Amino acid sequence: MLGRHRKDARPGVPSNERLIFHIDMDAFFASVEVMCRPKLKGKPVIVCGKPTTRSVVAAASYEAREYGIHSAMSSVEAFRLCPHVIAVEGNPGQYIYVSLELLRIYKERSTIVEPYSIDEAFVEMTGTECTWENCEEVARAIKDRIRERFPGLTASIGIGPNKLVAKMCSGFQKPDGVSIIRPGEFTAFFGGRGVTNIWGVGDKTAVALSLMGVTTIGELAAFPVAMLRRRFGIMGEILHMMAVGRDDTPVTPYFEGMPVKSMGHEHTLPADTWDIAEAERVLLRLSDQVARRMRKKGYLGNVISMRLRFSDFDSVGRQKKIEFYTDEERVIYRVARDLMHRHWRPGQAIRLVGVNCSGLVRIPEVLQIDLFRQREEDSHRKLLAAIDAIRDKFGEHAITRARLIRHDAKTWSSTTGSRRVSEPRFLRMGVGSGERANQSLMAGWHDAAPNLDTVPLPPGLSSSPFDMLRHQDLEDRKRAGKE
Ligand SMILES: [Mg+2]
Numbered sequence: 001m002l003g004r005h006r007k008d009a010r011p012g013v014p015s016n017e018r019l020i021f022h023i024d025m026d027a028f029f030a031s032v033e034v035m036c037r038p039k040l041k042g043k044p045v046i047v048c049g050k051p052t053t054r055s056v057v058a059a060a061s062y063e064a065r066e067y068g069i070h071s072a073m074s075s076v077e078a079f080r081l082c083p084h085v086i087a088v089e090g091n092p093g094q095y096i097y098v099s100l101e102l103l104r105i106y107k108e109r110s111t112i113v114e115p116y117s118i119d120e121a122f123v124e125m126t127g128t129e130c131t132w133e134n135c136e137e138v139a140r141a142i143k144d145r146i147r148e149r150f151p152g153l154t155a156s157i158g159i160g161p162n163k164l165v166a167k168m169c170s171g172f173q174k175p176d177g178v179s180i181i182r183p184g185e186f187t188a189f190f191g192g193r194g195v196t197n198i199w200g201v202g203d204k205t206a207v208a209l210s211l212m213g214v215t216t217i218g219e220l221a222a223f224p225v226a227m228l229r230r231r232f233g234i235m236g237e238i239l240h241m242m243a244v245g246r247d248d249t250p251v252t253p254y255f256e257g258m259p260v261k262s263m264g265h266e267h268t269l270p271a272d273t274w275d276i277a278e279a280e281r282v283l284l285r286l287s288d289q290v291a292r293r294m295r296k297k298g299y300l301g302n303v304i305s306m307r308l309r310f311s312d313f314d315s316v317g318r319q320k321k322i323e324f325y326t327d328e329e330r331v332i333y334r335v336a337r338d339l340m341h342r343h344w345r346p347g348q349a350i351r352l353v354g355v356n357c358s359g360l361v362r363i364p365e366v367l368q369i370d371l372f373r374q375r376e377e378d379s380h381r382k383l384l385a386a387i388d389a390i391r392d393k394f395g396e397h398a399i400t401r402a403r404l405i406r407h408d409a410k411t412w413s414s415t416t417g418s419r420r421v422s423e424p425r426f427l428r429m430g431v432g433s434g435e436r437a438n439q440s441l442m443a444g445w446h447d448a449a450p451n452l453d454t455v456p457l458p459p460g461l462s463s464s465p466f467d468m469l470r471h472q473d474l475e476d477r478k479r480a481g482k483e
Contacts, residue, residue: 019132020251021123021139022158022166023106026175028119029059032098033088035152044085048075058090062175095119098150103254105145109138112253122163124251132182135159139178160186164247167199186245191218198242205239208232217243249362263299264356265289272311272349276341279308282353283340284333290357291329295388299360300325304332306339307354315352316343325361332357 025031029047034040044064048055057078060069067082078085099118106113112124130138139157146155158170159180168190172179181189190197195217196206206215212231214220220243228236241247265286273279283306294301305319318339326332336355344350 018161019125020160020163020166021125022170023121024156024170025119026154026156027059027061029090029095030061031153032095035150040086044082046078046085046087047090048087049090112251114251115254122251136178136180162247163249164199164242165245193217195220261360262356262358263290263293264354266307266352266354268352272351274349276344279350279353280337283336283355286355287333287336288329290355291327291332294327298362300327301357301360303359304335305356306336308344308350309352311349311351318343
């Protein structure tokens with residue numbers, strides 16, 4: 001039965017009234033492979049990219065994990081740990097299909113479903129028939145539905161009063177578990193655990209905290225916020241909130257949410273150029289515009305892509321995932337310029353330059369920020385804020401980089417100014433357009449594919465699972481109309 005949500009089951013509702021599921025599939029890629037090839041059942045299985053010697057483990061079955069194999073490890077290392085491990089080449093199309101079918105199951109319970117990665121989703125149960133009293137039953141029923149639909153697939157479900165807590169506890173009883181943390185129980189569960197148990201707090205942050213004498217979540221919660229702020233900037237406050245289990249970020253339903261999974265600009269040069277320096281200047285300006293738009297909308301991203309079109313209309317697009325989230329043009333520019341230098345063709349004139357930032361998260365949701373950088377760049381951020389303020393008041397061209405001044409006159413202002421810059425064209429949706437499409441979709445769901453660092457970016461594709469769910473809705477409605 002479809003759960004109805006009240007109007008007030010929305011952001012802004014006190015967090016103790018919310019009820020959120022985080023559903024995380026167990027060893028997803030490996031489990032799908034085993035489901036499709038029953039002979040693999042009970043055996044150590046790893047899912048890799050192309051079966052070359054240099055591929056990386058994208059997922060490992062629990063049998064393989066017993067040998068110490070884990071994802072992101074090289075397959076060579078996996079074979080060393082377990083010589084009889086069975087390596088299977090990944091099948092992205094299949095994972096996406098299963099993923100969408102799983103989301104369909106979650107949608108039976110609530111209209112507010114947020115795909116978080118290819119095998120994880122948040123479901124807002126606030127205001128549905130699910131309550132704190134029956135939530136365990138509901139979770140078990142969802143797991144039964146999954147098993148019914150896909151024999152052999154199991155999920156671990158975390159239930160909490162917000163996304164942070166739900167996400168943090170879904171891993172408690174993996175595989176096939178249900179973990180519930182009710183309002184007010186957070187500290188009892190997590191207080192004594194290490195800070196790396198906080199969603200997104202990594203080793204670097206843990207080291208920085210340990211230098212301040214903080215090793216457990218309880219200690220972090222009790223630590224003076226002002227000192228955290230001094231050390232980590234705005235992230236200090238977020239760290240404190242996370243340490244007390246507070247999180248107000250809404251579950252963003254696929255149908256209204258995150259229309260932007262990427263932000264980008266591209267620019268066709270007034271005349272084709274052989275001069276890489278010229279292309280660099282355009283890239284710098286575009287990076288600046290992208291970063292500014294991201295700051296304005298409150299997004300950070302960690303996948304940067306660059307596109308060049310040559311005079312013969314052939315184009316090349318490449319993307320790179322960076323280790324931290326950013327909204328700064330100098331970071332975007334640096335990565336995009338690197339990609340440009342690696343992929344431009346010196347004999348060919350450049351016609352168009354584009355840059356795009358994806359892997360976007362809203363700022364309060366950023367949990368994997370590299371806090372060292374954050375601090376280092378505090379003064380730079382102040383500068384950016386000042387520049388943004390000037391531009392808000394006096395327009396985009398009120399302030400610019402010295403490097404761009406003469407260039408601006410030539411390339412930008414002589415045309416129709418920034419209006420000539422188009423919206424991103426090279427990341428539109430393409431559901432079901434063959435294998436290449438699937439590969440790109442996988443690349444977009446970057447969390448799921450640690451081995452996809454620099455991947456070719458076919459034009460005309462979007463990686464948004466939100467788009468795909470909308471597409472699914474449309475198909476469902478069409479089918480319902482026919483019946
Ligand atoms: Mg998982």
